[in-house]
Amino acid sequence: xxxxxxxxxxxxxxxxxxxxxxxxxxxxxxxxxxxxxxxxxxxxxxxxxxxxxxxxxxxxxxxxxxxxxxxxxxxxxxxxxxxxxxxxxxxxxxxxxxxxxxxxxxxxxxxxxxxxxxxxxxxxxxxxxxxxxxxxxxxxxxxxxxxxxxxxxxxxxxxxxxxxxxxxxxxxxxxxxxxx
Numbered sequence: 001x002x003x004x005x006x007x008x009x010x011x012x013x014x015x016x017x018x019x020x021x022x023x024x025x026x027x028x029x030x031x032x033x034x035x036x037x038x039x040x041x042x043x044x045x046x047x048x049x050x051x052x053x054x055x056x057x058x059x060x061x062x063x064x065x066x067x068x069x070x071x072x073x074x075x076x077x078x079x080x081x082x083x084x085x086x087x088x089x090x091x092x093x094x095x096x097x098x099x100x101x102x103x104x105x106x107x108x109x110x111x112x113x114x115x116x117x118x119x120x121x122x123x124x125x126x127x128x129x130x131x132x133x134x135x136x137x138x139x140x141x142x143x144x145x146x147x148x149x150x151x152x153x154x155x156x157x158x159x160x161x162x163x164x165x166x167x168x169x170x171x172x173x174x175x176x177x178x179x180x
Contacts, residue, residue, distance in 0.1 A: 017075045036075035048073035049082075051152035053099075058091035058149055059083055091146045094139060098153050101136050105129050106164070113168065126165050133158055 019034035031042070038045050048070040050063045060082050062073030077083060112125050136157075139150040 017079065019071075036071055037079060038072050038076045043072060045076075045148060046152070048076070049148070051149045053095055053149075053153045053156065056092075057088050058095040058146070059088065060149070091149050094146050094150060095153060098136060098139060098150060098157075101132065102153075102157050105132050105161075109164070119169065122165070122168060126161070129161060130158075133161070 017036040019036060021033065038048050048063050050061045050073070052059045052061060060077060062069040062071075062077060064070070081087070109125055109129055113122055116122060116125075133154060136150075136154050138144070140147050140154055144150065
């Protein structure tokens with residue numbers, strides 16, 4: 001491969017950012033020019049992109065690495081326009097459906113287990129919630145639109161539910177020991 005200056009500054013020729021001089025194809029090693037776009041066959045996008053699901057809209061940011069925002073994430077978001085209006089709106093429809101399911105699951109747990117102290121009863125309700133989360137995971141399949149965004153949301157919710165369950169069990173043990 002030889003480094004050459006682009007012949008034209010028009011079109012897509014210079015739109016794909018690289019970290020080294022652009023190469024003229026003498027071989028098929030396109031990674032020699034260190035492309036700044038995420039190639040999901042070589043790089044896990046989850047390490048480069050951060051899905052924001054606490055906002056009113058589904059926005060993606062570059063993940064923060066040890067040396068700042070991910071260059072691969074930043075350039076992929078910019079170059080592919082991952083936060084363009086139509087994508088944000090389409091993702092937000094799916095995100096809102098997932099948020100509604102999350103709210104229903106948490107409300108059901110809070111109302112069903114508000115005063116419950118029996119670990120077996122708590123486990124039964126948590127298992128029911130986990131089954132409902134598994135239903136939510138249907139949105140996370142590779143054939144589903146915006147599956148990475150859905151997977152990030154559902155994974156975060158699973159972690160939230162586990163933390164809620166642990167806190168509930170600890171709180172119940174403290175209350176039980178205080179009453180004895």
